[in-house]
Amino acid sequence: MSTTRTSKPARAGQYLALLGYLVFLAFPFLWLISTAFKPPRELASLHPTWIPKDPTLANFRQAFDEQPLLRAAGNSLIAAVCAALIAVAIATPMAYVMARHRTLLARAATGWVVVSQAFPFVLVIIPLFLVLKNLGQINSLPGLIMVYVVWSLPFALWMLVGYVRAVPTELEEAAAVDGAGKLRTLVSVTAPLLAPGIVATVLFAFITAWNEFFFALVLLKTPEKQTLPVVLTHFIGAEGAADLGPLAAAAFLATLPSLVIFAVIQKRITGGMLTGAVKS
């Protein structure tokens, strides 16, 4: 709903720029899909084409044969679901306090959210590695889940604080006037209004854990325990040589869950970031 008038050449320039962005953003992804469906003969061709002449699913079959993709996806699913649910369950009450109270604690928590974004992970993972090793939790999903929970807390808090702020305090005050206790107000007034934001945060936390690589690479040693991103790197050989078709097929499959979820919650995430960015 732009109110400013724009001249015709300027409009044309804008469309040209938009086209440039579309090409830049889309072409690597289209190439990935195209490669995933190409038969070996076309992959070896000196003049690769955009659209496979002879599309095939053989790359997908071969990808599953070469690497334990299903088990890796299962590991990723367990880690991401557990981490997302636990993180949001413990973050929601804290986010409420951070949004509603101006105590020292709330301010310290906000400070931690900002500062935690600046840690180089290596400084956290070495001690965690040593501690988890002593606890016998190296190469175990529960160990990884614990790390993921804390790792996803900052942005979960960040998003949730924005959602809590969007719930008018007047509603809570009205409930208090009507004689509802603090807990009652939280459960029957605030929680239902927060629910969509909480769901969006869970899904976002799921995606980040599903996509995470560094902690999984350090903590998971055996192929049976490894998550999908780690297993994907096994397709790339030691010398960087790779079977392009299966590599593309596996990579494409690994992206699908997050793409679908992201398409569903896109508006809420950008909305959450919007309130976060504006209010901070």
Next chain:
Amino acid sequence: MTLATATKRSANGASARRGADHGAWFLVLPALIPILVLSVGPLLYGITLAFTDSQSGRTEPTEWIGLLNFQDLLHDTLFWDSFRIGLLWAVGVTVPQFLLALGLALLLNQNLRFRWLARSLAIIPWAMPEVVVGIMWRLVYNPDAGVLNETLSDLGLGDGRDWLTGLSTALPAVIVVGIWAGMPQTTVALLAGLQNTPRELHEAAEMDGAGAWRRFRTVTWPALKPVALAITALNFIWNFNSFALVYVLTNGGPGGRTRLPMLFAYEEAFRYGQFGYAAAMGCVMVAVISVILAFYLAGRLRGGDEK
């Protein structure tokens, strides 16, 4: 509104506030304990490790060695090479990415057709695992079967190149991927800032006959500045600390030309088992980042005074 509730709360007196604090503790504890145990604790432990000779597989107890790790680091040219590359990479990604994202955000803020398509496409890099982004661009850059060389030769722009293994092309090549991968977050944040700009101001400026550039400079940019500063500082830090993308694309090669500090520290810690030394690297990285954060906060405080 926040200000109003805050004043109201303080007017309620000390007893009410203390009551709120009790409730706050109860609500905060479930998150606070894991944060302290798994984040703050390890961070402090990590910093102390930097002053020890901690190594993997060491049988004798770890010893306190003072500043020895830092002294070694000072003379470790490989580390400073990686540090320089890390800064080059962080600036090389953050600055063009900001400019490109600003352009895209301004376009998406216009009433253009196909805007929805760009919005949807811009989401793809955000939703993708970094490992997949790396794999995908390896396919694009592939010297034989990649789309980039094919397109370039179609356009008559020279023969195929091996982008990711060429000494001079590797770093620019991974920087392009970094820019691509971080576009959505930056664009969305800037778009949020743009939509926060009062439209009346735009209209008033236009009535006064201000051109597009003048309107941008006097109306859009001042409103956008806080968001722009915040996202740029965060992007710089994230980029400086990044790992997965370059690990998959080049694994630091060729000849260390893309070995970011995190890749270097990862190798020291988990390939060579030098935990203490790698922790010292982490400390140096934190120090540099703190300086940048301090600059950012100072700039932001000054910006706040202007308001």
